Amino acid sequence: MMKNIKIVFSLFILLLVQFAQAQQELDGYLKVAASNNPGLKAMFNDYMAAMELVPQVGTLPDPTFAFGYFIQPVETRVGPQRANFNLMQSFPWFGLLSAREDVATEMAKSKYEDFENEKSNIFFEVKTAYYNFYFIEKAIEITKENIEILEVFKRLSLVKIEAGTASVVDELRVELEINDLENQLALFLDTKDAFRIKFNNLLNRDDISEIIVPDVLWQKEIPLEQLNMLDEIYASNHQIKSIEHKLNAFLNQEIAAKKEGLPKFNVGVNYTIVGNNPMSTASDNGKDVLLFPSVGVTIPIYRRKYKALIKEAQFRQEAEISRKEDKKNVLSSVYENTYKDFNDGNRRIALNLRQSEIAKKVLDILIVSYSTNAKDFEEVLRIERQLLKYELEHQKALTDKNAAAAFMDYLIGQ
Structure with a gap:
């Protein structure tokens, strides 16, 4: 008895080790997909490009430099004015630049969540392709x-026919069944090639690269209760997070639009080149003139533009709020359907395992x-077909x- 227990325990440990190794293989494939997939690289570069917009919108406008040359010098007490230089810097209303930065930052974060969502989607596709490849391997093995x-x-x-205790029809019926299965096997082999190419394309590697699958597929469980899982989806789903960042961006865009409608300040420096006046005895004769500062204000008097900017930001906020609500409704429906599929898979595993065991006994x-x-x-062939099924x-x-x-x-979002 103890010997049997030790054998069962050893087999159980061996199975756990095989499951762990197989999961490590799959984790390795996921890392390769994250590193190599061109679509994922494209979305990451979109995010990096969006991040580069932050310093662009958060920087003061370029200063304006002007040069004027007097064709007919203007005579002054200290000499004729020959040329004039002007340097002007514009300053927007306080907080406008930081509000623009916040808009760009939130939009970049939205791009990052889109990237993370695409990565999660690729992980799902890799896992599904891996499981399908496992199934086709097992289908080929079972069919053989x-x-x-x-x-x-x-x-x-044939033995029974030679002995005269069976009809040649029996042998022909078996022949028909074998032909059907060989045809099914050929389809499985073709499908395996298609699945291999799809899987390796997701990893962006050679089509003929080997795919290692376990002898027995482990069963992945859902860790949380049904209600908790839905809350986790609402809190962690990358599509919802992307919408939330866009909403924050449009909130800051409204702030920026309001500040756009406030005055802007201009500070400048003037430098005038003055020539010598031979008739002047002034001590500053021919001395260049530096005037600092010159101050100006840009007054935004055309208010329709700024009101439209504010309304645009508000409409975009309402759109994102509605989009978030719609996305949560969609995710709730998708989750319920997925949860149903998960439970159905559990039931079918137990059912078909029991049915296989019974069919084997009946067939024997x-x-x-x-x-x-x-x-x-005929019953032998029927049960054999059921066992295969x-x-x-x-x-x-x-x-x-x-x-x-x-x-x-x-x-x-995993």
Whole structure:
């Protein structure tokens, strides 16, 4: 008894180690996708470009420099004015530049959340493609095993035919089943190539690169309760975060628009080059003149423009508030559907596992019965088809459950 317990415990530990290794393989593929995927790189560069807008909008406008040359010098007490230099700097209303920076920063953060959402989506696609590749591998393996079983039936039927205890129809029926399965196997092999290419394209690597999948797929669970999970989605979903940053950007845009409608100040320096007046005895004869400062005010009198800027920002805020509410409604519906798929996967795993075990027992009994009295051959083939169906459905349920859990990770931004 103790020996059996040790064997079972050792097998359990071995299975856990295999699951851990397989998950490490998948984690490695996710890292490769995050580093290599060209679409993800494009979105990250969009974010970096948006960040470069912050110093652009937060900087004072360029100063204005003007040079004037007097074709006919203007005579003054200290000499003729020959040329004039003017340097002028404009200063917007207090806080306008920081408000513009806040707008650009929030829009850049929105771009970053779009990038993170795309990364989560690619992770989901990689996981789903990985699970599908596992399924097609298992489908090929199961189909080959069933073909081997049918080959045994075929040899058994030939023996019965030679002994005169069975009809040649039995052998032809097996032949039909084998042909169907071989055709299905060819489709699975073609599908495997398509899945391999899709998976490797997500990682942006060679189409023929090897994909390592486990012998048995682990079952991924959803960690939180249903209500808590929905709250987590609302708090962590990157699409909602992106909308929130846009909303903050338009709030700051309204502030900036109000400050745009306030006066701007201009401070300047004038420098005049003065020539010598030979008739003057003044001590500052021919001395250049520096005038500092010259101060001006730009008065925004055309108010329709600034009122329109404020209303634009307010309408955009209302649009983002509505968009956020709509997105939460969509996510709630998607979550419920995903949760249903997850639970359905759990039920199908248990059901098809039980059905496979029962079908195997029935098939063993029928094979023994057929080998002794050549009856129930049609039932043998029918149960064999059911066994194939249950085994395939069991593996499909595993992949569907894990795909639902992977989509749940995407919804919470993982």
